[in-house]
Amino acid sequence: xxxxxxxxxxxxxGLACAALxxxxxxxxxxHASGTAARTVxxxxxxxxxGGRSCTVDADLYRPAGVDARHPAPAVLAxxxxxxxxxxxTTDAIGRAFAxxxxxxxxxxxxxxxxxxxxIALDAPDTDGRAASGLIDFLAGSxxxxxxSHADYVTQxxxxxxxxxxxxxxxxxxxxxxxxxxxxxxxxxVPMVTWNDLSYSLAPNNTGAGRGxxxxxxxxxxxxxxxxxxxxxxxxxxxxPRLDPSRFGSLSCxxxxxxVCEAVRLxxxxxxxxxxxxxxxxxxxxxxxxxxxxxxxxxxxxxxGQDDTLFNLNEATATYRALKARGTEVKMIWxxxxxxxxxxxxxxxxxxxxLDGSYVGGRVLAWFDRYLRHRTGTDTxxxxxxxxxxxxxxxxxxxxxxxxRTFRLSGDGGLVDxxxxxxxxxxxxxxxxxxxxxxxxxxxTLIGLSDPRPYDTPGTCLGWTSAPLTxxxxxxxxxxxxxxxxxxxxxxxxxxxxAADKLVLxxxxxxxxxxxxxxxxxxxxxxxxxxxxxxxxxxxxPGIVHRYQAGHRLHFVLAASDTAYFxxxxxxPVTVVNGPGGTGTLQLPVVGGATT
Numbered sequence: 001x002x003x004x005x006x007x008x009x010x011x012x013x014g015l016a017c018a019a020l021x022x023x024x025x026x027x028x029x030x031h032a033s034g035t036a037a038r039t040v041x042x043x044x045x046x047x048x049x050g051g052r053s054c055t056v057d058a059d060l061y062r063p064a065g066v067d068a069r070h071p072a073p074a075v076l077a078x079x080x081x082x083x084x085x086x087x088x089t090t091d092a093i094g095r096a097f098a099x100x101x102x103x104x105x106x107x108x109x110x111x112x113x114x115x116x117x118x119i120a121l122d123a124p125d126t127d128g129r130a131a132s133g134l135i136d137f138l139a140g141s142x143x144x145x146x147x148s149h150a151d152y153v154t155q156x157x158x159x160x161x162x163x164x165x166x167x168x169x170x171x172x173x174x175x176x177x178x179x180x181x182x183x184x185x186x187x188x189v190p191m192v193t194w195n196d197l198s199y200s201l202a203p204n205n206t207g208a209g210r211g212x213x214x215x216x217x218x219x220x221x222x223x224x225x226x227x228x229x230x231x232x233x234x235x236x237x238x239x240p241r242l243d244p245s246r247f248g249s250l251s252c253x254x255x256x257x258x259v260c261e262a263v264r265l266x267x268x269x270x271x272x273x274x275x276x277x278x279x280x281x282x283x284x285x286x287x288x289x290x291x292x293x294x295x296x297x298x299x300x301x302x303x304g305q306d307d308t309l310f311n312l313n314e315a316t317a318t319y320r321a322l323k324a325r326g327t328e329v330k331m332i333w334x335x336x337x338x339x340x341x342x343x344x345x346x347x348x349x350x351x352x353x354l355d356g357s358y359v360g361g362r363v364l365a366w367f368d369r370y371l372r373h374r375t376g377t378d379t380x381x382x383x384x385x386x387x388x389x390x391x392x393x394x395x396x397x398x399x400x401x402x403x404r405t406f407r408l409s410g411d412g413g414l415v416d417x418x419x420x421x422x423x424x425x426x427x428x429x430x431x432x433x434x435x436x437x438x439x440x441x442x443x444t445l446i447g448l449s450d451p452r453p454y455d456t457p458g459t460c461l462g463w464t465s466a467p468l469t470x471x472x473x474x475x476x477x478x479x480x481x482x483x484x485x486x487x488x489x490x491x492x493x494x495x496x497x498a499a500d501k502l503v504l505x506x507x508x509x510x511x512x513x514x515x516x517x518x519x520x521x522x523x524x525x526x527x528x529x530x531x532x533x534x535x536x537x538x539x540x541p542g543i544v545h546r547y548q549a550g551h552r553l554h555f556v557l558a559a560s561d562t563a564y565f566x567x568x569x570x571x572p573v574t575v576v577n578g579p580g581g582t583g584t585l586q587l588p589v590v591g592g593a594t595t
Contacts, residue, residue: 037063037064037098037099038061038062038063038064038095038098038099039061039062039064040059040060040061040062040094041059041060041062041148042057042058042059042060043058043059043060043144043145043146043148044056044057044058044144044145044146045058045133045134045137045142045144045145046145047129047130047132047133047134047136047142048129048133049110049117049125049126049127049129049130049133050117050120050123050125050126050129050256052117052245053245054110054115054116054117054130054243054245055114055115055116055117055145055243055245056107056108056110056115056116056130056133056134057084057085057107057108057113057114057115058085058105058106058107058108058134059085059086059091059094059105059106059107060103060104060105060148061094061095061097061098061103061104061105061106062098062103062152063098063099063101063102063103066101066103066152067151067152068151068152070152071151071152071153071154071155072101072102072103072152072153072154073102073103073153073154073161073162073163073164073186073367073371073372074102074103074104074105074138074153074154074161074162074163074164075093075097075102075103075104075105075163075164075165075166075367075371076104076105076106076107076131076134076135076138076163076164076165076178077090077093077094077104077105077106077107077165077166077167077171078090078106078107078108078109078131078167078170078171078174079108079109079112079113079167079170079171080167080168080169080170080171081112081169081170081228081231081232082112082228082231082232083108083109083112083113083170083171084108084112084113084114084115085106085107085108085113086108086113088350089168089349089350090106090167090171091106092349092350092351092352093106093166093167093349093352094106095352096352096354097166099352100354100364102367102371103138103150103152103153105134105137105138107134109122109127109170109171109174110126110127110130111232111246111254111255112235114243115243116243116244116245116246117130117243117245117246118245118246118248118254118255118256119232119254119255119256119259120255120256120259120286121197121256121259121283121286121287122170122173122174122177122286123177123256123285123286124177124178124180124181124286124291125181126256127174127177127178128174128177128178128180128181128182129181131165131174131177131178131182132178132181132182132184135161135163135178135182135184135185136159137150138150138153138161138163139153139155139159139160139161139184140153140155140159140161141159154371156184156186159184160184161184162186162371163184163185163186163371164185164186164187164188164189164366164367164370164371165178165179165185165187165188165189166188166189166191166363167189167190167191168191168192168193168349169191169192169193169310169338170193171191172190172191172192172193173190173193173194173287173288175188175189175190176188176190176193176288176291176292176295176299176318177288177291179295179296179297179299180288180291180292180294180295181294183296183297185297186297186298186370186371187297187298187299187300187366187367187369187370187371188297188298188299188300189299189300189302189363189366190299190301190302190318191302191303191304191349192302192303192304192307192310192337192338193288193303193310193314193315194287194288194310194314195211195212195287195288195289195313195314195315195317195318196211196212196213196283196284196287196288196289196314196317197283197284197286197287198213198214198217198218198279198280198283198284198287199212199213199214199218199314200221200224200309200310200314201220201221201224201225201266201283202217202218202219202220202221202225202266203218203219203221203525203526204216204217204218204219204526204527204528205218205506205525205526205527205538205539205540205541206527206528206529206530206536206537206538206539211289211317211320211321212289212313212314212317212539213284213289213317214528215280216501216528216530217276217279217280217528218526218528219503219505219526219527219528219564219565219566220266220267220269220564220565221309221526221563221564222266222267222563222564222565223439223440223441223442223563224308224309224441224563225263225266226263226267227441227442229255229263232254232255233252233253233254233255235253235254258282261279262279262282262283265279266279269565288318289317289318289321292318292321292322292325293321293325295322295325295327296327297327298327298328298329298366298369298370299322299327299328299329299330300329300330300331300332300362300363300366300379301315301318301319301329301330301331301332302315302331302332302334302359302363303315303331303332303333303334303337304333304334304335304336304337304338304339304341305333305334305335305336305337305341305385305386305521305542305543305544306335306336306337306338306339306340306341306521307337307338307339307341307521308338308339308438308439308441308521308522308523308563309337309338309339309441310337310338311523311541311542312333312476312477312541312542312543313477313539313541313542315331315333316331316399316476316477316542319331319399330379330380330381330382330383331382331383331384331399332358332359332362332383332384332385332393333384333385333386333542333544334346334347334358334359334386335386335388339439339441339521339522341521343386343388345357345358346358346359346386347359347360347363358384358386358392358393362379362380362384365377365378365379365380366379380395381395381396381397382396382397382398383395383396383397383398383399384396385475385544386544387473387475387544387546388546389471389473389546394475394544394590396475396590399475399476399542399588400475400476400588400589400590401588402476402478402479402586402587402588403587403588403589404472404586404587404589405584405585405586405587406463406465406553406555406584406585406586406587407421407577407583407584407585408421408463408482408555408575408577408583408584408585409421409422409424409463409577410422410423410424410425410426410577411424412426412461412462412463412464413463413464413465413466414463414464414465414552414553414554414555414585415465415466421577421583422577423577424577425485425574425575425576425577426461426574426575426577427461427572427573427574427575428458428459428460428461428557428559428572428573428575429458429459429559429570429571429572429573430459430559430560430566430567430570430571430573431456431459431559431560431570432569432570433560434560434561434562434566435455435456435459435460435558435559435560436453436454436455436456436459436460436505436558436559436560436561436562437451437453437454437561437562437563438453438505438507438519438522438523438524438561438562438563439453439522439563440562440563441563453509453519453522455556455558459558459559459560460556460557460558460559461556461557461575462554462555462556462557463554463555463556463583463585464511464552464553464554464555465552465553465554466552467513467549467550467551467552468547468548468549468550468551468552468553469549470549471546471547471548471549472546472547472553472587472589473545473546473547473589473590473591474543474544474545474546474547474587474588474589474590475543475544475588475589475590476542476543476588477539477540477541477542477543477588478508478540478543478585478586478587478588479537479538479539479540479585479586480506480537480538480540480555480583480584480585480586481535481536481537481538481582481583481584481586482506482535482536482537482538482557482575482582482583483533483534483535483536483575483576483582483583484502484504484529484532484533484573484574484575484576485532485533485573485574485576486502486529486532486571486572486573486574487572488569488571488572501528501529501530502528502529502532502567502571502573503526503527503528503529503559503560503564503565503566503567504527504529504557504558504559504573505524505525505526505527505557505558505559505560505561505564506524506525506527506538506540506555506556506557506558507519507523507524507525507540507555507556507558508520508540508553508554508555508556508585509553509554509555509556510545510547510551510553510554511551511552511553511554512551513550513551517554520543520545521541521543523540523541523543524541524558524561524563525538525539525540525541526561526564535582553585555585557575559571559573
């Protein structure tokens with residue numbers, strides 16, 4: 001069965017189909033429209049970005065009664081990947097905030113809709129600078145191309161408008177990029193977005209203690225990456241009024257050339273020497289991880305639990321980096337993300353139901369505090385997370401620490417005590433084709449069902465706990481410490497090609513008393529083992545899940561996964577466990593026993 005599709009995913013699905021299968025006609029009204037409460041005026045701007053001039057297509061949502069004598073703060077927003085100012089999500093943001101008294105300026109990101117220039121993955125010096133040019137308009141220091149002038153936005157000083165930003169995914173990272181290059185931004189709400197694209201597109205979950213980043217190229221997430229690449233490259237060429245700067249070359253139509261080079265290298269499976277390092281360096285350079293130390297803007301991070309593209313670990317890495325530099329930051333883990341997960345009462349970006357949802361209320365409070373300067377506003381707890389086993393959100397002063405440890409026993413048990421962990425080793429072998437399945441991320445985009453997760457015997461190993469005597473509530477990223485031996489991988493460790501390094505996939509199932517098992521949000525941890533024979537740590541994707549009393553935890557190491565590239569050739573792997581071994585699984589448990 002296909003997973004549930006939240007408002008954000010519905011928008012993404014429609015945009016993907018439009019980009020890949022149908023001609024797109026973009027037209028803009030020649031005059032303002034709207035309701036008695038607001039007007040909507042199409043505007044175009046020419047702004048400097050990435051060393052060139054770029055056209056930006058925007059709509060201005062202006063509340064009734066807002067003028068030079070009665071100014072209002074502004075909210076700036078742009079689309080997710082593949083969208084435009086007119087898609088259901090971006091337009092709903094404009095309407096929702098204008099109806100609450102804000103001047104809302106929503107625009108099509110560079111390379112999308114009728115805006116010019118190439119897709120640059122929200123690079124600060126390109127997409128961040130373009131957004132900064134729109135802030136100049138809100139400051140009254142730059143006019144629109146038709147001469148329209150803004151003198152109705154609250155100002156904190158000459159050329160300094162009071163402005164916040166909000167948006168999801170591609171429209172989330174651009175906020176961080178803008179805040180890094182323009183300190184006039186007063187508040188941001190990045191939703192379901194990335195910290196490090198080198199991790200998002202090719203994760204290597206051995207970077208514990210370093211956020212999500214790893215110096216070793218990770219395991220290529222081919223479905224998500226190629227899906228978005230095709231959405232970008234598949235945009236129609238014949239669109240009325242489309243800026244000529246939208247076209248690159250025949251080999252790279254709509255992206256900056258280095259994006260195409262990175263995708264091609266990842267698809268080739270060749271991760272040798274300088275070329276692999278160049279891909280990591282480029283993807284990281286355009287990602288927030290590289291410029292978070294420049295961000296001073298109060299930041300409310302909202303990340304989705306049901307998200308195999310940008311998981312909770314990415315938001316946690318951003319949260320910790322901003323916290324460390326002293327930036328005001330809070331974090332919410334809502335239910336829905338790119339993979340689905342919409343639940344009743346959650347804020348749906350396409351609906352604009354700000355007032356009736358927990359996250360919407362937190363966003364309004366954040367903007368009340370930093371855009372309306374209502375200093376007594378309660379902006380909520382430092383950390384909040386949606387939980388499906390109890391009404392409302394759980395809260396904490398910070399993401400929970402690892403508090404419960406299981407040990408991997410040589411007999412396949414997952415045990416609480418070192419004393420009962422059996423010594424021993426076990427072996428699996430990968431096949432030339434994938435033999436485990438977590439997800440088909442493109443299923444809903446092309447109308448196919450997604451099989452339940454599975455693992456083929458002989459190509460994986462599992463460790464199972466005893467039935468739990470009481471519920472175990474996990475909030476955060478589990479961590480495993482492992483030692484594996486693989487003679488073939490050891491022979492190729494100095495080949496110079498990272499693709500020769502051993503790949504494995506770690507995951508934790510919830511095993512019910514009737515034998516059915518659930519892979520929470522279909523999340524797995526791909527690992528390119530740094531040095532076979534030596535202990536290493538695996539940081540699994542964060543989850544919020546209650547393992548009920550009577551259920552068992554089932555920790556699995558698999559040789560492959562259909563959503564990722566894997567090993568080269570057949571590779572026997574031995575996992576060493578026992579009292580003197582390093583096989584452990586640690587969980588961030590809230591309200592439970594620790595061992």
